[in-house]
Amino acid sequence: MLFNSLDYLVFFVVVYLLYWLVAVRNTRLRNAFLIVASYVFYGWWEPIFLLLIALSSAVDFFVGFQLGRSEKAGQRRVLLGISLAVNLGLLGVFKYFDFFVESLTEQLARCGVDLFDLSSLGLILPVGISFYTFQTMSYSIDVYRRRMEPTRNPLAFFAYVSFFPQLVAGPIERAHSFLPQFMRKLKWDAATTRDGLRQILWGFFKKIAIADVCAPIVNRAFETPAAYDAPFLFFAVLLFAFQIYADFSGYSDIAIGTARLFGFDLRRNFAFPYFSRDIAEFWRRWHISLSTWFRDYVYIPLGGSRVSRGRQVRNVLIVFLVSGLWHGANGTFVIWGLVHALLFLPLILANRNRTYLDTPGGSGLLPRPVEGLRILLTFGLVCYAWIYFRAASFSDAIAYQQAILESFPGSVNQVKTWPNMKALLLIVFMLGMEWAQRRELYGLAIQRFPHPLRWGCYLLVSMLIVFYGEFGLNEFIYFQF
Template identity: 55%
Template sequence: MLFNSLVFFVFLIVVFTVYWLFRNQLKLQNVIVLVSSYVFYGWWDWRFLSLIVISSLADYFIGIWLSRTEEKTKRKLLLALSILVNIGILGFFKYFNFFVDSATDLLSQFGFQANPTSLRIILPVGISFYTFQTLSYSIDIYRRQIEPTKDIIAFFAFVSFFPQLVAGPIERARNLVPQFLKKRTFDQENASDGIRQMLWGFFKKIVIADNAAVYANEIFANYGDHTGGTLLLGAVLFGFQIYGDFSGYSDIAIGTARLFGFNLMQNFAFPYFSRDIAEFWRRWHISLSTWFRDYVYIPIGGSRVSRLKQIRNVFVIFLVSGFWHGANYTFIAWGAAHALLFVPLLVFNKNRRYTQHIENRELLRNPQIILKIFLTFLLVTVAWIFFRAQTISEAFEYIIKMIQTLFESPVKKFNISAQPVFFAIILMIILEWINRKEKHGLQIKNWPVVARWSVYVFIALFIFMYGKFEQTEFIYFAF
């Protein structure tokens, strides 16, 4: 079920109404959340609900068993079992054919002809998200950072919570599970702001992302027909497409959760205002970045080791992050590109330079900040080419041609200057800059009433006038 569909709106209204009718019955509310989440996910393909159930059952019982034993060997075996179940499911459905094809290509380089077995495997939506969410639960119990819950309904609801099930944020049990175990009351102010955040998410998705996709797709599909200026424009539009698409999903998910009395973590903190790559990664897909930090980067030594090993750890984290996004070498190359951009900051101890929001007075004192933001955005944009391209060679061809013909006149007429997507992007930048210390771009509760409602109405009208209502899937559904 897609957020940007009429079915979802009907579903949301029904679930919201039934859920709050039983506001004094916590267990029944959790059952409603669980059943609704399974309906939400099963609407796409009910058969893959079995994977969520397997993952949930495994980690529910592993969590309980971990709490009942102090023997190190048994605890390690139980954790290994959790990793095997979750990574095994993820690896089979997402990476089986990738590894088979890669092994076949490698053997062919040495003159061996293999007859590989390739399966027509459908990638289950959201599998990379919920497997990481439930796996972190077992790891945290193993580390004795949390206690397991014995409420199986609450745990299953935590794993499958429909607002963030298929594309995050990847929630931690320490944040979300306790919210299923305590009574929830309807907070009108919180719910109202949740609706505003949903409105902002829909604006970014169906106005910015889906309109930008039309032109970005055309440029990338026919990059040989265009010159540098248009190719750069295509990369920029894809940058706003993926940001509008993914952060838009996160806004809708977080806003929807707030309607039911849940608070999810912020997943994007206006990353295109970053002053260097390190800051960008503190602001982009925060739930995944912090997941890899806590469960991969720190366990292999993090920044507590020698400089050389720190550099190794940075490459490990970025390459693994790239590979998490998809079974294609382009994603690994994208991760490697970000590692190469990050390492100089690490070497010169500049990677923690920007941890606070930009203050207006700081901007007035140091106009170079604008240049740093622009340069960071440009570097991120070039790296997006690897993310968007079908092959690494195609990405390099795109970049080389873009640089070589940057100042040439367009070979193919491509006039999109009058399209509303540019106005929408500018509007988004303005509102997010004004509200860069808030949780989303429409958190303007301190504005005068007339000004606030003028913005809300304008955004809503813009969505109805220029939004793409073809129910386009979110990009991260593929991951």
């Protein structure tokens, strides 16, 4: 079910009312209700894949339960191995198998080797599989490391894995902070509800009035880059940067806001990443729940930065390459990760990866000139990496860059979408709001504004959505991951 669909609106109203009127009186009933609602939400798309969520949940509940009873190191390792094998196995089969088979066949064919007939499975990628498998794995790993007690409450655990607001595209929650929320008693709170609604409104604005407005222009440029001149191709990369940010952070805002309406706190997933002053800061602000997951479960176990320089480089490369591969079975994501690794390495080797921990721009209205230049430079580098992320293949990414170079400085040559004032003005509005609110959790966190100004902002955002949004039931980009 898509957040931006009529089906979801009806689903949400029914579930919300039943939840607060009936289910919330009893914790068990509430969790059972949430599981049913979440399974309906997910099953609306493809019911058969509910089996995968149920399997992943059951395995990790069992593993956690057994880990709590076992003291033998060998046995514990086996149990953890089961969790990792099942979850990574699911990912391997559904997400990566075809990619590896096709790549292998291609490589063998290039070498003139046709020893055996490998065929891809042609499986559909189950929506959200990368998110919920990582969430369940983190539980088993934390229990294995004795960082948390295993739960004996299957209803709470199944609800934790399948919680519908964040099931298909995160934020990827951690059991130690999220699971206990399914065991506490809840009370409806007006301030939390208002805050949730505000964040949902902001999420919809970003999705409908920014991401979906940019999408057709970006698609056109990346489909036939050779047809356009350099200014338009630059413009399209810029738009893609905002498209993917607005799409994914918009989804996160809707998910976090919706969870708040149900009395749950999800972790922050984006912290205004395009205001970052270097790549290290960017990665502290972009897709936080995934980057911290890789930090805690891959980078630190490998030794993190407390190892020799050589191993440090290796660790950074591994994390970024795996992070790229997490996004999909395509070499372009690996290159995207590699580009970020190469941008990140100089900072970590010079021990300057934690230079910017404060709020960009301090308390000023605008950033200082040097700071502004750093923000622009970081944004430019991030945009460059996005070319690999967006292109369908590595050769397409190269073709895109060639098209820019060949037509540079570019004749203004009937590129009818240049400039797209609507998209630009909407982006400027979004950036303005987020810059003004950069100390808050999201762009429309204006609860402290005077009443008329606050309502004026709600109306303005609503009207921008209605008059300039694209209502085409477009899927969120991160669903494909």
